[in-house]
Amino acid sequence: MKKIINAMVLGVTVLSGSAYADTTLNLVEVITSPKRTELLKQQVAAFEAANPGTTVEITSLPWGQAFEKLATMVSSGQAPDVVEMPDKWMGVYGNANQLENLESYYKDWDHAATLSDKAQNMGRLVGGDLYQIPYGFYLRAMFYNKTLFKQAGIEQTPHTIEEFKEAARKVSELDGKYGYCLRGSKGGHGGWLMFSSIMNGSADFFDSNGKSTIDSEGSKQGLSLLVDIYKNGWAPKDSVNWGFNEIVAGFYSNTCAMLDQDPDALIAIADKMSSEEFGVIPMPVGPSGKSYPVIGFAGWSMFSSSENKDQSWKLISHLTKPESNVDWAQFVGVIPVHKGAEQDQHFSSEQFAGWFEELNKPEYEPLVFPHHLKQFGYFADVKLIEGGQELLLGTRSVDEVAAEWSEYLTEAQTEWLENKK
Structure with a gap:
């Protein structure tokens, strides 16, 4: 009888542990196109495979109405865990204390050393705190x-x-x-x-x-x-x-x-x-x-209301690690954020020379808008x-x-x- 009770207790423990491990993250994409969303789904699928028990639900908002739709979600208490954050919006949500400060996560990130200084500076434009990990630069x-x-x-x-x-x-x-x-x-x-x-x-x-x-x-x-x-x-x-x-x-x-x-x-x-x-x-x-030349950026941010912050950070770090970032940057048309990206065969072509010249020569100072x-x-x-x-x-x-x-x-x-x- 004692063995049966112990087995029952163990079963309940296992079931409750499994239920606790099952996590659903909500991710909102705002610069949306069908092919772009498909690539995002592929990268998210790789994250889910590496994190059993975690499911990511993707909501893709059409760009023309994205700002209003996201604002409605946030005001109604349905803010996502992770959001694609364009530079122009950082001041809106960052100044309202609605974004999670990522500094504590970033300092322990395996890829922190390769993230370019410019990317770090962009992520800290609002109040000096890291409210996003940029995934690329839009440089004129x-x-x-x-x-x-x-x-x-x-x-x-x-x-x-x-x-x-x-x-x-x-x-x-x-x-x-x-x-x-x-x-x-x-x-x-x-x-x-x-x-x-x-x-x-x-x-x-x-x-x-x-x-x-x-x-x-x-x-x-x-x-x-x-x-x-x-x-x-x-x-x-x-x-x-x-x-x-x-x-x-x-x-x-x-x-x-x-x-x-x-x-x-x-x-x-x-x-x-x-x-x-x-x-x-x-x-x-x-x-x-x-x-x-104007430099814009976008990246991944976490809303401070997220109830799954550790897993949300894991998702952000997966989407912005060097391997994911190079694939993403090639597909969506941005300059990658990790050091040495210009050595990649795709970005070392003659067509990209003008952009990297602007990033590396002193006569060119990329223009950062007052997103604060x-x-x-x-x-x-x-x-x-x-x-x-x-x-x-x-x-x-x-x-x-x-x-x-x-x-x-x-x-x-x-x-x-x-x-x-």
Whole structure:
């Protein structure tokens, strides 16, 4: 009888232990496409195989509604354990103390030593704490059409802003061709901020008193540069409404000869054009002799409300370890985050030389947006686009729009500084 009771107790113990070990993690993907989601599922399946008893449920949100849908999930108490976190959103959730500080996990991570300094810095942009492990950089460089350059008589690729303008002018003299694929609609904020920084000769968005620099004379010259390109007819007239798909199609269809874009554009362009037809060079330098190509990033974060933090960290570390990261970066079109990635056969090709030159040469200083501001997402997605289109269409002046943008950013920075005290 005693043996039977002991066996029953042991059985209950085993069953309860098994039930305790069974864990379900919720992961939300926000930069979604069918093929991308399939790769994520493959990497998650490998994680599940290595962690018996843990299941990962993936929710893929369409990018156009992702911010609103995720915000609704969080506000209703249904925040996921792990989330794909774009740079613009870190300030929103990090400043609200809704993201888990990953520092304690990171210091014991087997791959901490190979994560690049830049990736670590990006993950700590909000409050100096590590709120995400980035999986890649979206770094701007200049695509150029070798065929159109040759037809326009351009012998050297542009290194300076003046050479960039001259190349745009020459190509635009060809029948039905334009020098530059301008992004006037969704996602176009990067162009306005990048060219204003290049012409201003600084990557600083604020002065020592917390005032925005976007209404400085140098920055306004950068805004005027894009306005002049559009008004001169060096960019297609309908580019005022162009987003990512339109500018990329404009380039590979030989409509316009230059395009500043991240490595994710390389996937579609390389599918339509041969390496003999296009190249990628660093962004042109401004009057200061320096250039400030926009650098964006995304990565994996953990919500502090997660009830399975240890397993959530295991999932993040699996998705961002070097082997997973190289495969992911190649597929989605980002620069990998681990040291030595440029030695990989895929990233050592001529097409990636422009991006790694920007990362390694002192005349190029990647431009990091003020993601510490919770208002920056709205500023980038709404105010910059609306104001930029008004500039292109000539309904408002550069002075007016720059003053409005500066006031908005200064108020946001002032609030942030006050909250730090």
